[in-house]
Every structure is written in C-alpha cells, then in structure tokens.
Amino acid sequence: EIVLTQSPGTLSLSPGERATLSCRASQSVSSSYLAWYQQKPGQAPRLLIYGASSRATGIPDRFSGSGSGTDFTLTISRLEPEDFAVYYCQQYGSPEGITFGPGTKVDIK
Amino acid sequence: EVQLVESGGGLVQPGRSLRLSCAASGFTFDDYAMHWVRQAPGKGLEWVSGISWNSGSIGYADSVKGRFTISRDNAKNSLYLQMNSLRAEDTALYYCAKVLPITMVQGRLGAFDIWGQGTMVTVSS
Numbered sequence: 001e002i003v004l005t006q007s008p009g010t011l012s013l014s015p016g017e018r019a020t021l022s023c024r025a026s027q028s029v030s031s032s033y034l035a036w037y038q039q040k041p042g043q044a045p046r047l048l049i050y051g052a053s054s055r056a057t058g059i060p061d062r063f064s065g066s067g068s069g070t071d072f073t074l075t076i077s078r079l080e081p082e083d084f085a086v087y088y089c090q091q092y093g094s095p096e097g098i099t100f101g102p103g104t105k106v107d108i109k
Numbered sequence: 110e111v112q113l114v115e116s117g118g119g120l121v122q123p124g125r126s127l128r129l130s131c132a133a134s135g136f137t138f139d140d141y142a143m144h145w146v147r148q149a150p151g152k153g154l155e156w157v158s159g160i161s162w163n164s165g166s167i168g169y170a171d172s173v174k175g176r177f178t179i180s181r182d183n184a185k186n187s188l189y190l191q192m193n194s195l196r197a198e199d200t201a202l203y204y205c206a207k208v209l210p211i212t213m214v215q216g217r218l219g220a221f222d223i224w225g226q227g228t229m230v231t232v233s234s
Contacts, residue, residue, distance in 0.1 A: 001171070035212070035220035037154075044204055044224035045154065050212045056222060088154055092218045097168050098144070098156040 002027055002094045004101035006087075012109040019076040021104045023089035028069045033093025036065055036074045039103075040085045048087075049074065076106075084108050111135035111223055113205050118228030121195055129228055131188040131205030139163075139183035142208040142217045145190050147201035148227075157203070158190065159217050166217040173199075195232045202227040 003026040013019055023034070032052035037045040047056040049065035052072055062077040076083055089101040117129040131143070144159035158169045158179040167179055178191040188205050204227045208219035 030214075033212070033214055033218075037221075039154075044226055045221075046224075047209065047220055047222050050209060050220040056209070056220075090154075090156075090220065092212065092220055093214050094218075095215065097170055098159065098218060100146075100154040100156065103153045 030093035113225035
C-alpha cells in the first residue's frame, strides 16, 4: 500500500499570503496519479487538482499543483478567506487501492 | 443537477449488518466507476471500496475486505455498500463518490469529482 504523508499538519497564514502544502509518498506514484481535495467543516471534499497538476473544473487559478514520483506540492498563491480549510492528497494509481494523506489544515493566523 | 444522495446509515450494534445506498442523478450513471469513502468523526478520509461501471472490477481496503460488499444497479442508478460484522472502528460518515473519467485507471480507480453529503454510521452497543 502506498502511504501518503502530508506536511505541515497545520499551516497558520494570513489572507493574501502564499500557502505551500507538501505530500510525500512511500513509493513512486505511477504517472502522477495524484489528486488534491479541499474540505470545509460540514461539507464533502471538493476536487481541486488531478494528475498532480491539472485543475478541476471551476477551480481558481490561484490553486496549482506540481511534483512527480514521491514528492508533490499544492500551492495557493494568495489565500482568500474561503481557502481556510483542510487539504488532502490522494493517490489513485496503485492496484492495491486508493489512499489519502492525513490532511493539512490551513487556518487563519 | 449532478447529485449523489446517500442513505441507510444509523446506529447499529457491533457484529450486526447495515446496507448503504447511493442514488445518482443528473448524469449517465452506468458510464462511471463509483466508490465509497468514509471519515471517522474528527478524522481524515479513508477509501473503502470501488466498482467499475459494469461491476467487472471491484476493490476493497484491507480494513473492510471480507466484511463489506460493494454493488451497483445501473437500471436504478444506484450504488450500494453491504456492511457485515460491523465494528466500533467502522463508525464514520460514509460518502459515495464518482470517478472523473479523465483520471480513470484500470477501469475503476481515479480522482473523485462528485461526492454526496454522506450518511452517518454509528456502531455501538
């Protein structure tokens, strides 16, 4: 099973600042089958990024994804008030099944 | 409107069974692989199971293998999760989710572009 580790656990930033979230895999993620989700309290997760760097429909361009192999990054260029949430990475390329990272909480400093 | 609506959750004693349903609308259900994902209270996301469009490919997390069974009825636009031998650690909000076609891998895996609002399962005596 591919284990995903996210860092930091919590990121405290102010609106307008840049957020950089990390996701590291225990083994290489095939063909960058890596996605990022945003989840707000009481809501279902929302797909932000798939294929490591492709934005899902309707996602603002302040969200960007990068990386390959075992190291991936989600960047939010300028935090808007609605971006404070928990972010999860997910790998979906392993025949053993899908796994999620433990999440990074982005909260207001 | 594209929508997934889960139902069937509730309070159940350890060792008992429960069947969850997910009703799909607003899209051609039998074109897409579908999955169940759960989230224990205050915890992160955990993939549970997934099924290809024609039920030809099915997978389970190790934590539920042998106890849970995923199925679908394309004529009814519905996804199901039969949960047997329930344990306290199965307590969670259960989401159904649709695979984004461009991300499809091996006919079943993929990123999830549509999620339901979830149905809560509580396993307790």
